[in-house]
Amino acid sequence: MPSRKGRAGHKRQRTAPPFVPVSDDQIITTEQLSRWFPFQKITFKIFRLRNEGPPYIRVNRSIFYRVGDVRAWMAGKTVRPAE
Secondary structure (H helix, E strand, O other), X not given: OOOOOOOOOOXXXXXXXXXXXXXXXXXXXXXXXXXXXXXXXXXXXXHHHHOOOOOOEEEXXXXXXXXXXXHHHHHHOOOOOOO
């Protein structure tokens, strides 16, 4: 029987999606949002549980994000080196 190697320590290889201009008013899913970052979908679920991620919209059991809210959240994460 061949040995089974664990997947621990292996990072999921992701390629950046092609740039497509997106309006701030556009609504996207968690799946779409996870393509913009080197995170898996579960990371955004954890962010929601900890109130750390971008604002989101809940409709029944579905989660959506407004692009403008995601951009504002990212802008708030900008770190400026001390001069």
